[in-house]
Amino acid sequence: MSDVRIPADPPPPAAGDGSPRPFFLDSGTKRTLHFTEKEIQSSMSLLNPDALDLEYTRMMMGFVLFNPAPERILMVGLGGGSLPKFCHRYLARTEIEVIEIDPGVIALRDAFMVPADDARLRVIQADAAEYLRDAEDHADVIFLDGFGVGGIPDALCSADFYADCFHALRDDGILVINFHVNHPNHHEYMDRVRASFGPSMFEVVDDDMTNSIVFACKGDLLDDPDATTLTRPAAISKDAWRQLMPTLRVIGATLVLR
Template identity: 80%
Template sequence: MSTLNPDALELEYTRMMMGFVLFKPEPAHMLMVGLGGGSLPKFCYRYLAGADISVVEIDPAVIGLRDAFMVPQDNARFRVIQADAADYLHDAPDQADVIFLDGFGVGGIPDALCSTAFYADCYRALRDDGILVINFHVNHPLHHEYLDRVRESFGSSMFEVVDDDMTNSIVFACKGNLLDDPAAAELKRPAAIPKDAWRQLMPTLRVIGATLELK
């Protein structure tokens, strides 16, 4: 995190996860799994002014660092919830426009957060044309199996983008057919996205645009 600009996205994979704005630039409700240093929640809170944001984090020690990382305090449109995301998604209503999955433990993604049943719960928790955005490690031995598990719920309405370091794989999966919009590859700034945010995202969005053109 840059202390001079604490809401900026310093890591490429986080900018890549924001690629959903090419398809859904004005989400009403976002659900994020994994608080970490709070970079994505802070960015979305600042630049997606119309979004109601819920962040689910299982570790109270991580939540305890929220002030150090300048994560916003809970308020009418932002909250951090201490819970097991597998349990939370199982009971969540179908009202999320975007779900972010960026929950990692010491050994990688916990088994409960990469199961076929969990991805089915994510699918159910999305509104029609809602988007699931997942951060995977490309070199994990089960990476392709994880993709198959996502595909069981989302079918062909998904695509993968890999960062320049060949470390992170970002998967976008849609409940409807929103990802089939050819206009997304044109990389035009949606009116709802501030210019400052767009300048930060644009270099990485070009990678996503090229991936869409190759589909």
């Protein structure tokens, strides 16, 4: 196990450009990623590092109701690596590409037990807005979970960026976005997504009304009536399904009410 930062330690000094350096804190069996002491960016159980410790990450995995075996997932934002680790372990035939702009976050991948790059997993230091600008038919699923201090960077929530995500998806591809429900621009962000994806989208909000997970599809895959049956696909192991099932029930109920 990597060395431990005790909770009383102050965060590291800011980088040369004045931006805060990411750091982690340990409390009991939890390890959390921070840019500031008050805001948790990611959380990991030291007893079960590959588990999805935060509810919103389990909600983002709701795409498996529509496509349980994507060929390629593109993730914007590494954070503590919760989603890349889970997908790498349980989606054995899926290629996972993670775009992270902050080298300080990438430097902590070992602390959060993110596997080394291999034939199925790559972590790329790049600006996601630039990376996706020229991508076309690139991925079956795109995750947007790129946050900094103060929320989502402007470049990752613009109308142009959502249009680029639409073009980067393959036919029937799914965009999965993590929003903060109470952000003053939340409804405007939703309108920007809708401008590119039309009505083929829906929103699920977590129990504490903090995170809004939006699913938007390039096609009509979200209208598949079988998604609400909550039957475990052959591509998803019993262990993964057991972890996701309580959250998938909530998503299924949302689909019924669409």
